């Protein structure tokens with residue numbers, strides 16, 4: 001890959017402000033922030049510093065009150081609700097702490113649903129087209145193929161986490177957002193999970209944004225962002241300016 005391709009900015013924040021109550025209580029105030037394609041960013045910060053809110057803005061779940069936020073060159077505010085859903089499904093993979101698999105569906109249907117939202121193709125057609133890709137990902141993540149027919153609610157947490165990676169990666173997203181995905185794992189499973197995650201994002205040149213409180217993971221990332229540096233509201237809180245007694 002050339003250096004210029006490596007430095008392509010795929011996330012750009014400029015004077016982005018966000019509140020949950022129409023500007024009365026600012027939660028985020030980010031003057032400047034860029035993320036380059038292929039960058040693996042670790043985001044940390046104390047509880048309440050705005051990490052989840054930041055991820056919600058990035059995936060278009062919420063919109064800024066003001067400022068400019070570009071994701072893959074696209075101003076998310078300019079998209080209709082439908083176009084935004086499509087954009088999110090195609091370009092941004094998400095793994096949440098709670099994993100959010102649909103418990104009564106099979107593993108295969110959980111994965112197909114994500115593919116279906118991104119392509120709007122008939123589910124039966126998708127099934128044939130994607131079978132090979134799903135099998136490859138399942139094997140890569142050291143899961144047995146037989147897991148595809150099992151109901152999501154029957155899986156162990158470790159299995160659910162790997163299925164959540166498959167679901168997040170099935171549409172080959174350009175950005176992968178992971179919000180505390182290892183919090184329920186012991187040290188050994190955590191290392192195995194991260195190894196697999198990194199293998200996948202590196203082979204697909206996917207940009208990774210990973211939120212965690214676990215500082216032992218930091219070394220594996222090429223960029224570390226502390227909310228109190230990024231977000232002026234978190235910085236003020238840390239300095240005691242917003243403390244409530």
Ligand SMILES: Nc1ncnc2c1ncn2[C@@H]1O[C@H](COP(=O)(O)OP(=O)(O)OP(=O)(O)O)[C@@H](O)[C@H]1O
Nearest residue numbers: 020021027045046047048049050051052053054227
């Ligand atoms: N839906 C909401 N409505 C109103 N305020 C909210 C909402 N969600 C979060 N907040 C507030 O926004 C601030 C940032 O919350 P956020 O969940 O983004 O922090 P966080 O860094 O992800 O915290 P944690 O590490 O505890 O998950 C907090 O003050 C929180 O109380």
